[in-house]
Structures are given as C-alpha cells and as structure tokens.
Amino acid sequence: MTSLINSSGGTMPKQALMPLYNSRPDPVLQDALTKVPAQAQAKAKATATDFESMFLNSMFSQMTSGLKGDGPYGDTVGTGAWRSMLTDQYAKNFAKAGGVGIAHDVFRSLIMQQANQS
Numbered sequence: 001m002t003s004l005i006n007s008s009g010g011t012m013p014k015q016a017l018m019p020l021y022n023s024r025p026d027p028v029l030q031d032a033l034t035k036v037p038a039q040a041q042a043k044a045k046a047t048a049t050d051f052e053s054m055f056l057n058s059m060f061s062q063m064t065s066g067l068k069g070d071g072p073y074g075d076t077v078g079t080g081a082w083r084s085m086l087t088d089q090y091a092k093n094f095a096k097a098g099g100v101g102i103a104h105d106v107f108r109s110l111i112m113q114q115a116n117q118s
Contacts, residue, residue, distance in 0.1 A: 021108065029108055032115035040114055048106035052099045057091035 018025040019033070033041065064083055095103060 026108075029111060032111050035115040035118050036111055041111065044107055044110040044114070045103075048103040048110065049095050049099075051106050052103040053091045053095035055091075055102055056094050056099065057088050060087040060090050 018027065019029045020026055021029060036044075061084065064087060094100075
C-alpha cells in the first residue's frame with residue numbers, strides 16, 4: 001500500500017493544487033492567479049461570496065414570503081423584520097459553506113478580468 005504521507009516529516013507532500021472549473025483542471029485560471037496580487041484575490045473572493053449571499057437572500061425571501069400561520073414564519077406584525085434578518089443569516093451561512101456555486105464563477109470572472117487588465 002502506498003502512503004501519501006511524506007516519510008521525512010509525516011506531512012503531506014507540498015504541491016501546487018490546480019483550481020477546478022466544472023470539476024476539471026483550469027490552467028487558464030491558474031495562470032490568471034499568478035498575475036493578480038494576493039490582496040486583490042482575497043477581495044475578489046469576498047466580493048463573490050457577498051454576491052452569492054445576496055442572491056441566496058433574495059431566493060430565501062421569496063420562499064418564505066407566502067408562509068402564514070404560527071411560529072417563526074407566522075404572519076404577525078413583527079415577523080417581517082425578524083424574517084428578513086433570519087433569511088439574511090441563512091444566506092450568509094450558506095454562502096460561507098460553499099453556497100450553490102455562484103461565488104466560484106463570479107470569482108473566476110473577476111480574476112480573469114483583473115489578469116487581462118495587467
């Protein structure tokens with residue numbers, strides 16, 4: 001049985017991981033990442049995650065807007081403000097956990113645009 005653990009230090013071998021696009025290696029993005037500074041990459045990642053969070057918030061708001069009855073999604077006077085805060089937190093948590101894949105495509109687009117400008 002072959003082990004992936006490096007016998008010298010007990011750690012995984014260090015190798016550059018190629019980014020994936022549609023579950024396939026993406027050499028174009030890898031090349032673009034070398035042209036964009038790390039600070040700009042971090043900002044692009046945060047922007048992409050925020051964009052996905054806004055999309056998910058809109059989706060969750062539409063899903064819960066027609067609910068009537070008792071409980072947290074009931075139809076009382078204060079429920080509207082509470083429901084909007086709840087759906088906002090759901091959206092942020094979903095986006096941080098990986099979301100539905102929108103953030104990755106937005107990040108790729110932002111990086112490609114920035115790499116083409118340099």
